[in-house]
Amino acid sequence: MPFYHPSENEIGSPGRGTFSLEDVPRAVVAGGAAIVTKGIELAVHSHRKAQLLLTVRGIITCEADKGVWIVPPRCAVWIPGNLPHSMTAAGEVEVYWLFVEPDAASALPRQCCTLSISPLLEHLLLHVTEMPVLYDIDGADGRIATVLLDQLSRAPVDKLNFPMPADTKLRKIAAALMADPSDRATMDEWSQRTSIAPRTLARILQRETGMSFGRWRQQLHILFALRRLTQGASVQAVAVELGYEGASAFVTMFRKAMGKPPARYLAERQIDS
Template identity: 65%
Template sequence: MPFYRFDHAPDPVEKAGFSPEEVPRAITAIGADLVAGMGLKEMGVHFHRKAQLIFTLRGIVRCEADDGVWIVPPRCAVWIPGGMPHSAALSGAVEIYCLFVDPDAAPALPAGCCTVAVSPLLEQLLRHAAHMPVMYDEDGPDGRIATVLLDQLARAPVEQLNFPMPQDPRLRRIAAALMADPADRATIEAWGKRMAAAPRTLTRALTRETGLSFGRWRQQLHILIALQRLDQGAAVQSVAQELGYESAGAFVTMFRKALGKPPARYLAERRRQDGNGAD
């Protein structure tokens, strides 16, 4: 598929679209600012020779890769190694930056899909890279920016903020149902009846494939959805109801145990970082 530069590039080739795979540079960055109301944008399963970093400032981006669903939370990005099949869906008003990294340029970067925290400095480097010429001077200032960007990316903290997607077809059906209706509080016993499978069998398969209990697996999905909804301005009470919690207090308790801070404090710190990294 064609990619387009974030800025109004003077080069007609850039205006017409280009393939990051074909750019003989360590990095290639693009950006897009999609207005609300354009609906869901989906990119089917595909892969790149180069590794890819997907960073969002606004909106919802959901990727499926490496046997997991990655709902990109605020101030984070998803790292997808080169050659890994993945799909992506975007919705709402989305401001997104994608960085493509040549495999030979950063061998120390993660070999598996993961979520990385984006510091204000790394954000500014990504913004700058999205406006650099595609064929930037490797020995000039932009080349040095590319080197610093890769150094910062290699040092970015990794956060396990994904929803593991099992291979077992019964568990995949449960996962799809939970994503469609996250308020469903059915137990693993109830799901066993729905799937015509012994609860113990489902539990063993889930633990074997994800390392998580059913409750912790579902909680991980709730955390990701909550981070997106709260970042969009939804009230804690509203998010608690959307996720099927009996009260806002029960939801806050779950959130604090999972991330070490209550939602208000967690989001306030994220937004404070946002302000520090703004232009």
């Protein structure tokens, strides 16, 4: 796994102290790590530079921009500069990160999103992790960085987030669903639990997330399923954990939402060791 270890004279005058990614005077800077953990969490923080997180193995979850974002293999989460965010990971995780200067990312999304990463884009990113931190802007490495940013701006956006509403009572529903995604209570039942009229609940949810209640909960199920399937759980086990009557009902839901069944979706995102 490549790491960068810049010396003091690479990033400034001797004795200036701890290295900071914010100090690197280049359009991009990248690195990576492979860890096995029972659970790791990075508290809410932000960067001046925009950030891309690419997972090769395992799943990273990021909370940012009024939503929870999941990053399965061969996907990446794009986090614009100065956007507060937190991250969690568990299990065997291999992740690469890319920091991009704001003026070099004008064609990239201005909101947090997940991006589908092509094999070409993946190889470009991995190559950048092996380049000198202060690469030659006018040389081959500089041209690689330019191609990387061009390809990144063309990456398709995947809808792998669970919108978090601002409304207090809706956030309680979101927290309850995240704690127990198998809860199949209808919107009318949630209305009774929260003392909100069904029409009011539907209107607020649509306004704040752009989704109906059923679509909102389905999105959470997709994220939960991706996490569990990547951890090695069977389709049958995931279907039971989400409260479906059987695997076929779960697979049908997944195919309608993602355009392909879960086994195919994950197989297309597997990366050879």
